[in-house]
Every structure is written in structure tokens, then in C-alpha cells.
Amino acid sequence: MSKGTMLLLGAKSDIGRAVAHRFAAAGYDIQLAARNAAALEATKTDLALRHNIAVSVHDFNVLQTDTHAGFVDALPALPDIVVCAIGLMGDQIANEQDFDAATRVMRSTYEGPAHILGLLANRFDARGSGQIVGISSVAGNRGRAKNYVYGSAKAGFTAYLSGLRNRMAKRGIHVLTVLPGFVNTQMTAGMDLPEKLTAEPEEVATAVFNGLRKGRNIIYVRPIWFVIMTIIGSIPERIFKKMNI
Amino acid sequence: MTDLSGWGGFPKHPATLACPVTQADLARAIADGAVIARGNGRAYGDSAIGLRKTVQMHGLNHMISFDRQNGFLVAEAGVLLRDVITAFLPHGWFPPVTPGTKFVTLGGMIAADVHGKNHHKDGSFRNFVDWLDVMDASGVVHHCSRTQNAQLFEWSIGGMGLTGVILRAGIRLRPVPSAWIRQTSQALPNLDAVITAFEGADAATYSVAWIDCVSRGASLGRSILMLGEHATPDELSDDAARYPFEIPDKTKRTVPFAMPFSLLNSLSVRAFNGLYYWNGRRKAGVSFVDYDTYFYPLDAILGWNKIYGRRGFMQFQCVLPLETAREGLRALLKTTSLAGAGSFLAVLKRFGPQDSAFSFPMLGYTLALDFPATPGMIALMRKLDQITLDHQGRFYLAKDSRMAPDTLHASDPRTAQFKQMRQEFGATDAFQSKQSERLFL
Numbered sequence: 001m002s003k004g005t006m007l008l009l010g011a012k013s014d015i016g017r018a019v020a021h022r023f024a025a026a027g028y029d030i031q032l033a034a035r036n037a038a039a040l041e042a043t044k045t046d047l048a049l050r051h052n053i054a055v056s057v058h059d060f061n062v063l064q065t066d067t068h069a070g071f072v073d074a075l076p077a078l079p080d081i082v083v084c085a086i087g088l089m090g091d092q093i094a095n096e097q098d099f100d101a102a103t104r105v106m107r108s109t110y111e112g113p114a115h116i117l118g119l120l121a122n123r124f125d126a127r128g129s130g131q132i133v134g135i136s137s138v139a140g141n142r143g144r145a146k147n148y149v150y151g152s153a154k155a156g157f158t159a160y161l162s163g164l165r166n167r168m169a170k171r172g173i174h175v176l177t178v179l180p181g182f183v184n185t186q187m188t189a190g191m192d193l194p195e196k197l198t199a200e201p202e203e204v205a206t207a208v209f210n211g212l213r214k215g216r217n218i219i220y221v222r223p224i225w226f227v228i229m230t231i232i233g234s235i236p237e238r239i240f241k242k243m244n245i
Numbered sequence: 246m247t248d249l250s251g252w253g254g255f256p257k258h259p260a261t262l263a264c265p266v267t268q269a270d271l272a273r274a275i276a277d278g279a280v281i282a283r284g285n286g287r288a289y290g291d292s293a294i295g296l297r298k299t300v301q302m303h304g305l306n307h308m309i310s311f312d313r314q315n316g317f318l319v320a321e322a323g324v325l326l327r328d329v330i331t332a333f334l335p336h337g338w339f340p341p342v343t344p345g346t347k348f349v350t351l352g353g354m355i356a357a358d359v360h361g362k363n364h365h366k367d368g369s370f371r372n373f374v375d376w377l378d379v380m381d382a383s384g385v386v387h388h389c390s391r392t393q394n395a396q397l398f399e400w401s402i403g404g405m406g407l408t409g410v411i412l413r414a415g416i417r418l419r420p421v422p423s424a425w426i427r428q429t430s431q432a433l434p435n436l437d438a439v440i441t442a443f444e445g446a447d448a449a450t451y452s453v454a455w456i457d458c459v460s461r462g463a464s465l466g467r468s469i470l471m472l473g474e475h476a477t478p479d480e481l482s483d484d485a486a487r488y489p490f491e492i493p494d495k496t497k498r499t500v501p502f503a504m505p506f507s508l509l510n511s512l513s514v515r516a517f518n519g520l521y522y523w524n525g526r527r528k529a530g531v532s533f534v535d536y537d538t539y540f541y542p543l544d545a546i547l548g549w550n551k552i553y554g555r556r557g558f559m560q561f562q563c564v565l566p567l568e569t570a571r572e573g574l575r576a577l578l579k580t581t582s583l584a585g586a587g588s589f590l591a592v593l594k595r596f597g598p599q600d601s602a603f604s605f606p607m608l609g610y611t612l613a614l615d616f617p618a619t620p621g622m623i624a625l626m627r628k629l630d631q632i633t634l635d636h637q638g639r640f641y642l643a644k645d646s647r648m649a650p651d652t653l654h655a656s657d658p659r660t661a662q663f664k665q666m667r668q669e670f671g672a673t674d675a676f677q678s679k680q681s682e683r684l685f686l
Contacts, residue, residue, distance in 0.1 A: 050331070
């Protein structure tokens with residue numbers, strides 16, 4: 001018996017797929033959304049076979065914000081939960097020179113996700129129930145030379161989620177911000193990440209699931225990241241600007 | 246580059262990893278050759294460490310179809326056996342053959358052609374594999390079965406990933422009446438008694454014996470023999486019968502980190518073996534145990550392999566033909582116990598007939614022992630190798646981490662033919678593990 005429906009935006013990402021499995025295992029029906037939804041058929045069958053739940057796939061392009069309302073209208077049902085796992089890191093060096101590339105990172109990571117979640121928040125509000133999960137990043141906590149284009153977009157997204165939570169708190173709609181830290185995914189493949197600081201996608205999924213059940217507001221998937229980001233956040237700017245981290 | 250090892254933690258090799266999530270990724274990952282596919286890394290030694298690159302298969306883990314009428318499952322190679330059980334046991338289907346851990350991939354099970362406690366009755370996993378899709382060195386996928394590309398099919402099962410990359414498979418699950426096993430256990434005072442008991446227990450679906458390999462003299466080989474049948478709901482308690490496919494939640498224990506030294510020494514192993522035997526004797530008789538406790542007792546202690554400490558441990562597993570088994574097993578156990586090297590886990594199992602190209606099992610008895618990875622134990626295992634050779638036995642590659650090539654080639658005349666077939670499949674250079682290099686495969 002279905003526990004409800006979860007809409008996953010960004011169903012092709014490793015974190016997205018892990019989140020879908022976690023909720024499906026708990027008995028939720030799943031709506032998978034991503035570009036080229038046809039490529040999600042294998043994931044759909046896999047989810048349905050493993051967890052004995054209903055799964056649907058939907059074409060979704062986060063950059064085409066004018067299609068978002070139509071996308072939501074076309075869903076078989078307004079979901080109980082939406083999880084947004086969309087983001088584009090891009091290449092920082094390229095982003096510094098190619099402003100189209102930088103704009104694509106910013107729009108994919110901030111503008112698009114904020115647009116669709118804002119739209120869903122209004123629908124949830126009209127219905128009087130719903131839960132919203134935004135997977136943001138610790139990269140948004142402080143801009144660093146190494147990834148400030150992506151980081152600034154995540155900073156915007158984190159602030160957006162914070163404001164949306166503030167607005168919706170009185171309306172019975174919960175917003176959860178997830179700050180994963182390093183995650184072992186295709187996005188980070190080839191990077192030399194420290195093992196103790198790097199979560200598996202399944203850990204992120206479990207953190208999202210448990211965080212939502214406990215009504216948490218902001219979660220760091222591995223608690224050590226709260227400590228790290230507090231330290232990084234407290235370094236005076238005159239020192240920070242000369243650092244290479 | 247990271248250090249990679251098998252489940253035994255010995256040997257360790259620096260390794261380059263690839264983690265494909267699509268068939269195209271996989272083709273790219275193997276294009277430069279000298280690679281091996283790695284499932285969940287439960288082979289004990291260096292079977293799943295690539296010579297140049299190791300291709301992790303956990304990204305290719307989709308279930309593709311399942312027929313609830315006849316239990317036929319199609320799935321990608323990276324699917325874990327645990328997930329097969331979780332998905333289909335509630336509908337009354339169970340793996341037809343299972344190794345002692347559920348944390349293995351289907352691809353790994355096929356590549357090692359695993360056996361379970363029912364080998365004497367049902368044979369190895371091969372008997373339930375209807376077809377395979379195998380990717381060759383150039384990225385082309387070959388569908389193979391007993392009737393189509395039959396050579397590739399036969400040599401890939403038990404071929405340790407050395408014929409190509411197993412991509413997906415069609416396998417048959419078995420219908421079961423519940424998630425419970427009716428276990429009958431029996432304490433047997435010595436090796437002769439346990440072999441006689443095995444020979445009399447041919448009708449049992451599952452049978453396995455745990456051997457106290459510390460005891461000597463008249464009690465050499467004293468054992469607890471455990472027989473099992475799938476329990477029907479009417480045999481179970483009311484609660485269990487109402488939900489026959491549910492089992493109680495268990496607390497998982499975890500060994501948190503590799504001990505700087507081994508917790509196991511001759512004293513603790515002796516004490517454990519003694520306790521286990523007397524406890525088994527006390528509890529002899531019929532009991533009902535859930536499938537997880539019966540088939541996967543060690544899975545309840547996550548990371549149990551770490552109790553051997555950082556240097557790791559090795560497994561020795563051989564099979565001896567029926568004719569020489571009594572004498573050969575006695576020699577193996579005697580040598581082990583004289584070396585004061587009592588193994589922590591010693592398992593004896595009767596095999597039934599096996600007809601396949603390169604799989605490990607054959608009609609006879611298989612003995613599995615484990616030892617800490619020390620030079621002294623390697624020397625002991627060489628003696629055990631020789632005893633196995635003297636008794637026309639052979640060795641399980643999924644457990645091996647240190648055998649000499651001459652030993653393998655002398656034990657198994659099929660090895661030369663396997664090399665020949667690898668040549669024919671164009672797999673000799675393309676698919677190579679640290680083990681295949683060490684064993685001249």
C-alpha cells in the first residue's frame with residue numbers, strides 16, 4: 001500500500017537515484033523527472049521490481065522555466081514530497097572565461113531549481129500539505145576561488161530554501177535543506193576526495209529520509225562538515241582571501 | 246590509485262578503478278585491456294583486482310524483469326543477492342543456490358560459479374542460469390546460453406571474469422513456503438562419524454558441518470552437522486505462520502576498524518572451537534531459524550573480516566573426490582592441528598556430481614579453513630596444497646590468494662583448456678586479474 005508519492009527532480013544523478021530507492025523501499029510511489037525521460041525506463045522498471053510500488057517518468061528541463069507549470073499540471077498526481085537533486089558544477093576555470101558557461105551553471109543550480117520549487121510550494125500551499133527537500137551544497141556557505149560560480153549559485157539556492165521555509169512554516173509545509181559535503185558520484189569522479197569526509201549517495205538518501213521524518217530544517221550529511229564549515233566561516237576575510245583552500 | 250584487496254584483506258595492490266553506469270561507459274573502461282570486473286569484492290584474495298584497471302560493477306545493477314509465475318529473474322550483473330532476496334522472498338521466491346554471504350553480486354556468483362549447502366542435491370549456481378550477456382574486449386555484447394554461443398556460456402560460468410565481462414543474466418529462483426528453515430543439528434565425535442552422517446543425509450536439502458579443527462587424536466574432526474529444510478507455515482509458530490515471509494529485525498553488529506594485531510591466537514581459537522562444539526552438542530536437535538541466521542550468520546557482524554587484524558587472512562578451500570576424501574581430510578586436519586594453527590571457521594560440505602567447464606565443485610568433500618596472513622601460515626597452506634594434490638583434489642579460485650601456478654595446473658587438467666578458450670575468445674590480454682597473472686591463466 002502506497003505511503004504517498006515522491007517527485008524526484010534530477011532522477012539521473014547518483015544522489016537522485018539513491019533517494020528514489022530509499023523512498024521506494026519505504027513504500028512511496030515515485031515520479032522520476034529528468035531530461036530525456038526515456039533513458040529513465042531502466043530505473044523505473046528496477047524501482048518497481050525491487051520495491052513493488054508505482055513509478056512514472058516525466059520529461060523535465062530545469063532551464064526551460066516557462067515549461068515548469070505545464071510539467072506540474074501533467075503529473076498524474078500532485079506529489080506529497082518533492083526532492084530536488086539538480087545542480088551543475090561545470091568547470092571553474094572555464095566558467096571564469098566563458099560567461100555563457102557560467103550562466104548555465106548558475107541557472108541550472110539556482111534559478112531553475114528555485115523556480116520549480118517555488119511553483120510547487122504554491123501548489124502545496126493551495127492543497128494545505130507537502131514537504132520540500134532541496135539538495136544544496138556546503139560550497140554555498142562561503143565563496144572560494146576554486147568553485148565560486150557553482151558556490152554562489154548554491155548560496156542563492158540555500159538562501160531561497162531558508163526563506164521558503166520561513167514563509168511556509170506557518171502554512172504547515174516543511175522545507176528541508178540538505179548540505180551533503182563531498183559525495184562519491186559521477187560529478188566528483190576522478191577527484192581525490194578524503195575518505196572520512198566523503199559520503200556515499202545512499203548515505204545522503206538516508207539522511208534526507210530521516211531528516212524529513214524528524215522534521216529537521218538543515219542537515220549536514222556527515223556532521224564533521226558542520227564543524228569544517230563553521231571554522232571556514234569564521235576565518236576573517238583579510239586572511240581568507242590569501243588562503244588557497 | 247587506491248589500495249585494493251579482496252575480502253581477506255590480503256594481498257593488497259594499488260589499483261585504478263572505473264565505475265561505469267552504462268554499457269557505453271563499460272565498453273570505454275575495458276577498451277585498453279588488462280582489466281577485470283569486480284562485483285562486491287567478496288572473493289578472498291586477488292581475483293577481482295585488475296592488472297591495469299579494476300572495473301566496479303555496482304553501477305550496473307538494474308533489475309530488468311521478474312516473472313512471478315515461474316520465478317524467472319533478468320537482472321544486471323551488479324545486482325546484490327541481498328536485494329534479490331529483499332525484493333522476491335516476500336512473494337515466495339528464494340535464490341536456488343546461495344553462498345555464505347548475501348553481499349555478493351549476481352555477476353560474481355556466476356563468475357565464481359558459487360555453491361551452497363545444497364550442492365549435493367542441486368549442484369552449483371550454474372544449474373539455474375539460463376543465459377548470459379557477456380561483453381568482449383571490443384565492447385560487443387554476446388548473448389549466450391546452453392544452445393547459443395554455448396562455449397562462451399560454459400567457460401564464463403566459473404571463469405572468474407576472465408572470458409569477458411558478465412553484463413546481465415537470466416536466472417531461475419526457487420519457490421519456498423516461508424522465510425524459515427527447519428534445522429536439525431547433530432554433534433559427531435570424529436571425522437569418520439561425520440562422513441558417515443553426511444552419506445546418510447543425502448535426502449536433506451541443505452547440509453553442512455562445522456569442524457573443530459583444533460581437536461586431535463580420537464576426536465580429530467569432531468563436528469556439528471547441520472541439516473536444513475524450508476519450513477512450511479503449518480510447522481511455524483502462530484505469529485510466524487501468519488506472516489511466513491517476514492523475519493524478526495536483527496541488531497547488526499559491526500567490527501569498527503581493523504585491529505592493529507589479530508584478536509585470534511591459538512588460545513582464543515582453541516577456546517572458541519571448544520565452546521562452539523559443546524554449545525552445538527547441547528543444542529542438538531530440531532529448531533526453526535530464519536533464513537538470514539541459517540544461511541548468513543556472519544553477515545550479522547558487518548566487517549567480521551577485520552578481526553584478523555590489518556595484515557588480513559587467507560582461506561584454504563579444496564575439494565577431494567569421494568574415493569580419497571576420508572584419508573585426505575584426515576591428513577589435512579591433522580596437519581592443521583599439528584601446526585597449532587586451528588582455523589577459526591572450518592567448514593566441511595558434501596558435493597554432488599558437477600558437470601561444467603571450469604567450475605570448482607566435483608563429486609566429493611570440500612573443506613574450507615582460514616588462517617591469518619603470516620609467512621608461517623603460507624608455509625602450512627603449501628603443505629595442505631600438497632596433500633590436496635596427493636589426493637586428486639582441486640582448489641577454489643574465489644578463495645585463493647597465494648597459490649603457486651604449478652599447484653593449480655597440476656591439480657586441474659582443465660586449466661590448459663581454459664587458457665586455450667581464453668585465447669579463442671580474444672580475452673587473454675583484455676581480461677587479466679592479479680590472480681590470473683599469478684596463476685598463469
